[in-house]
Amino acid sequence: MAEEEPIMRLENVNAGYEKLQTLFDVSLEIPRGKITVIVGPNGAGKSTLLKTLFGLTTVYSGKVIFEGKDITGLPPHERAKLGMAFIFQLNNIFANLTVIENLRLAGHDLPKDELEKRINEVFETFPRLRERMYQKAGTMSGGERQMLAMGIGMIRKPKLFLIDEPTAGLAPKIAKEVLANVKRLNEQGYTVVLVEQNVKAGLEIGHKGVLVVSGRIVFDGPAEQLLARKDLAKLYLGLAV
Amino acid sequence: MDWNLFTSTTIYASVLALLSLGITLIYMTTKVFNFAHPRLSLVAAYAAATLMAYYAQSTGAQPNLTPKSSFLGSLTVPFSWEFYVIGVIVAMVFGVIAALVEYYGILKPLQRRGADYLMLMIATLAYDFLLVATLFIYNTHVDVRKVLARIGVLSTKMSMTSYDVTIVTSGGAFISGSFIFSVILILLLGVSLYLLLFKTTLGVKMRASVENPPLAEVLGINVERVYAISWIISGLTAGLAGYLMLMAAGAGNLKPISATSPADEIVVSAFAGSIIGGVNSIFGSIVGGLLIGYIELYIPNWLAIWTGNAELFKYSKVISMLAVAITLLFAPEGLAGLLKGERWKKLFGRKEEEGVSEE
Numbered sequence: 001m002a003e004e005e006p007i008m009r010l011e012n013v014n015a016g017y018e019k020l021q022t023l024f025d026v027s028l029e030i031p032r033g034k035i036t037v038i039v040g041p042n043g044a045g046k047s048t049l050l051k052t053l054f055g056l057t058t059v060y061s062g063k064v065i066f067e068g069k070d071i072t073g074l075p076p077h078e079r080a081k082l083g084m085a086f087i088f089q090l091n092n093i094f095a096n097l098t099v100i101e102n103l104r105l106a107g108h109d110l111p112k113d114e115l116e117k118r119i120n121e122v123f124e125t126f127p128r129l130r131e132r133m134y135q136k137a138g139t140m141s142g143g144e145r146q147m148l149a150m151g152i153g154m155i156r157k158p159k160l161f162l163i164d165e166p167t168a169g170l171a172p173k174i175a176k177e178v179l180a181n182v183k184r185l186n187e188q189g190y191t192v193v194l195v196e197q198n199v200k201a202g203l204e205i206g207h208k209g210v211l212v213v214s215g216r217i218v219f220d221g222p223a224e225q226l227l228a229r230k231d232l233a234k235l236y237l238g239l240a241v
Numbered sequence: 242m243d244w245n246l247f248t249s250t251t252i253y254a255s256v257l258a259l260l261s262l263g264i265t266l267i268y269m270t271t272k273v274f275n276f277a278h279p280r281l282s283l284v285a286a287y288a289a290a291t292l293m294a295y296y297a298q299s300t301g302a303q304p305n306l307t308p309k310s311s312f313l314g315s316l317t318v319p320f321s322w323e324f325y326v327i328g329v330i331v332a333m334v335f336g337v338i339a340a341l342v343e344y345y346g347i348l349k350p351l352q353r354r355g356a357d358y359l360m361l362m363i364a365t366l367a368y369d370f371l372l373v374a375t376l377f378i379y380n381t382h383v384d385v386r387k388v389l390a391r392i393g394v395l396s397t398k399m400s401m402t403s404y405d406v407t408i409v410t411s412g413g414a415f416i417s418g419s420f421i422f423s424v425i426l427i428l429l430l431g432v433s434l435y436l437l438l439f440k441t442t443l444g445v446k447m448r449a450s451v452e453n454p455p456l457a458e459v460l461g462i463n464v465e466r467v468y469a470i471s472w473i474i475s476g477l478t479a480g481l482a483g484y485l486m487l488m489a490a491g492a493g494n495l496k497p498i499s500a501t502s503p504a505d506e507i508v509v510s511a512f513a514g515s516i517i518g519g520v521n522s523i524f525g526s527i528v529g530g531l532l533i534g535y536i537e538l539y540i541p542n543w544l545a546i547w548t549g550n551a552e553l554f555k556y557s558k559v560i561s562m563l564a565v566a567i568t569l570l571f572a573p574e575g576l577a578g579l580l581k582g583e584r585w586k587k588l589f590g591r592k593e594e595e596g597v598s599e600e
Contacts, residue, residue, distance in 0.1 A: 021348070081461070094452050097449060104355050105445055105446065
């Protein structure tokens, strides 16, 4: 498939939660092999946009297309089968299970040696997880938990990672580490859509930047361009200029 | 030590442990406090008694109460071994049926209509009444009464205690089959639950589904099947408790089986065991149930001896209620919470391990 062919596309989507519409006429392309970062002020609809990609919202009109197929209305677990992985902001690991149990569980339907191979790949990407292998996931630090959440996603070799505010509630130093891990994930060849509240740090690792304000896309282009638009930053993002 | 008090208390405590386990398991998975749970045991006990009686009738077996001498002492086995095996199996099967009817017939449809936890809890009470009524009707059924009466079991107040296997040792100690059965049962239950939950993939899936159902679902785990399995285990253990109630009426606070008894009296203690164990711990519930069983009988016993007032025995349920109150006030997470050490750490001012903060 051509490099330019986007992995996923939204066409004039109106969406929200039940009767509360939060996205208005949104059209968006997710480029393959890249990191797309969705930013915007609180309550703008960033997470709604991400959840719409995974089928967690109600789509009133418009089309959701994944790899050329119309998947509007397809439930989340079916999308997971198509190769989409959604990493929740909170509760994205099993805190009472050990690290290795978490990973084995993620690949419970894989053949045994294939599963071990993939677990090894996760450990190579995130060596810290190998050290914590037999530790209960809930006793790890916030950064390590996000690492495990990505590892759980990797086991299923998804074509597209959807990551919802992975740095929320983390100390700046740890948040930086988490974003570095998102970058590492992308370097392994995974396509990522990231919703990030820390605009600057998020856009710095991203290729494409999307600015959402009041449920509409206000900017859609290269991440560094969005970062350079002082007017937008001042207006919506509260960045010190 | 009073040997008879010990054995009968152990049987009673095992019944409570089995029931507390079922209550906790269902609470952990489907988040329902199942008030009908002890009644499932009565359904199992009735079914077991009836089929055991039918079996005895169809083979023409008469209870043989003459003791034989064995290496353990004088042994009495009133019926052939199949008689007891049938009882155990039938009790388990009917425990499971009664549990699955409750889940698929009542709770699941209500959940689908958007019922909240409170509504489901009240629905379990309604199911409980339904079972009482069903058992009453069954009780008064002429054929059933005839069959049960033929081997000497009255159908309105049933007990098969006189058909229990017994051993009288050369030292004069009395050991009942139910005592041995309950001890083996609790040990087996503990070990097999440990193996299931921590050594099998199904167990890991169960623990995952309990902890984080949405994430489990996203990973393609059939959470619904896990719930069904927990209802089956809960029914199995209720059935085993029912079998013990039937064979050991009179042990501890167990009364002869009727449509209401001993479920009505035992429901408080079983919930106490579940709460004291920590409502979110399977092993806690087994220990909690056992503990309630022992303190409910031993403490009034000591008080009665100490004050010379045998009437104090009547207040044994106060002990379990007090235990619940103390648990909820001082250690709401129950024994499991205490073992995790969180409370101790707090008490001694040690710093809590924080997951979601800086390293």
